[in-house]
Amino acid sequence: MAVQRRGNVKTADTTPFEKQIKRVILQSQTKSPYRGYIVPLLALIGTVALLTWLCSVWTNDNTETMVSQEEVLTQPRVFMVQCSEDYQKYKHFPDVLSSGCTPMKCGRAVSDSVVTADEARALKRLAEKGLALGGSDGGASILDLHSGAMSMGRKFINIYRYFNDQIRDIFTEEDFELYRVVRGRIQTVIAETFGLDSSQLYLTKPTFFSRINSTSAKTPHDEYWHPHIDKVTYGSFDYTSLLYLTDYGVDFIGGRFIFMDINRNRTVEPRAGRVSFFSSGSENLHRVEKVAWGTRYAITVSFTCDPDYAIADPSLP
Ligand SMILES: O=C(O)CCC(=O)C(=O)O
Ligand SMILES: [Fe+2]
Numbered sequence: 001m002a003v004q005r006r007g008n009v010k011t012a013d014t015t016p017f018e019k020q021i022k023r024v025i026l027q028s029q030t031k032s033p034y035r036g037y038i039v040p041l042l043a044l045i046g047t048v049a050l051l052t053w054l055c056s057v058w059t060n061d062n063t064e065t066m067v068s069q070e071e072v073l074t075q076p077r078v079f080m081v082q083c084s085e086d087y088q089k090y091k092h093f094p095d096v097l098s099s100g101c102t103p104m105k106c107g108r109a110v111s112d113s114v115v116t117a118d119e120a121r122a123l124k125r126l127a128e129k130g131l132a133l134g135g136s137d138g139g140a141s142i143l144d145l146h147s148g149a150m151s152m153g154r155k156f157i158n159i160y161r162y163f164n165d166q167i168r169d170i171f172t173e174e175d176f177e178l179y180r181v182v183r184g185r186i187q188t189v190i191a192e193t194f195g196l197d198s199s200q201l202y203l204t205k206p207t208f209f210s211r212i213n214s215t216s217a218k219t220p221h222d223e224y225w226h227p228h229i230d231k232v233t234y235g236s237f238d239y240t241s242l243l244y245l246t247d248y249g250v251d252f253i254g255g256r257f258i259f260m261d262i263n264r265n266r267t268v269e270p271r272a273g274r275v276s277f278f279s280s281g282s283e284n285l286h287r288v289e290k291v292a293w294g295t296r297y298a299i300t301v302s303f304t305c306d307p308d309y310a311i312a313d314p315s316l317p
Helices: 016-029 035-058 085-089 117-131 159-170 173-194 230-234
Strands: 063-067 077-081 106-111 140-143 149-153 155-158 202-212 239-244 252-254 257-260 265-268 275-279 286-288 291-294 296-304
Touching: 063 077, 063 106, 106 173, 117 140, 117 149, 117 159, 117 173, 117 202, 117 239, 117 296, 155 159, 173 202, 173 239, 173 275, 173 296
Parallel strands: 063 265
Antiparallel strands: 077 106, 106 275, 140 149, 140 202, 149 155, 202 296, 239 275, 239 296, 252 291, 257 265, 257 286
16 A cells, blocks of 8 residues: 655655745745735725726716807707706796796707897997996906996995996996897797797896906805806796807806706807807706806896796896
8 A cells, every 4th residue: 555645744855846846836925025015006096097087077078068169050059958847846927837938848058149249249348347347356246237236346336326327427328228139139039949928038137247257266256166056046037048248268268158967068168149048947057167267258147937026127327
């Protein structure tokens, strides 16, 4: 019966080949000085990859341009979206479920044929001369011709009280007439696009000129970039419109308007004379990108379906 060799019993008859194998096994069992770093290194690489992916989802990679500054839209470019359920909790105007005014069809649209380049230039001059008298210390100033509110330093003043009769040296009847004409045309295009009865739609407040630059915010009023829903922020809004008075990429950088949809951001690049309008509910969550350089001018013109919140067109006192 053959005697079996057991365990690590050393024998004198180990061949050179066996010795070499043992050396290799011994070497591979010896601890590498880097071994303790491998797990944290892999965790770090994983975290960086995850953050990179999240950043790409939150920023540009997940952003599509709905309308660029270069293109000129002679017809409204319309994107319908499902109305949010919020409308069920609001009173409907008129109170039958018809396409009278309260959004039954929701969406967003952009047109470059509502306001001419000359009209946009004249409205920009109006905003410039008004805001030259005041303006916010931070990056965002407003001028509301209806209420008279204008940013001044870290506060607001009422231009009609502050400047009294001198207001007629600043603004003209033509300025106000232009605002009224443009407001009327915007109202018509909103009604046509959403299939509404234009006479059931009313101007509401606030309606204001905005001037934004890259100066850092000094008060919360200067923080224009937060995501928001106009119906929540302003209450009476049913349809929001924005008339841009300067050009993205020419007069300013940054400052794009961003619709924040569930899986995607959709941007509207401002162009002088461009009108962007949308139903004001949570189907149209949006924000304005921070302005990085230059000055951006726009007008927010807002409409309600509730006659109780209707306001008259601004007029020179
Ligand atoms: O100026 C813009 O593009 C948007 C402003 C805005 O969101 C607002 O006035 O509610
Ligand atoms: Fe808004």
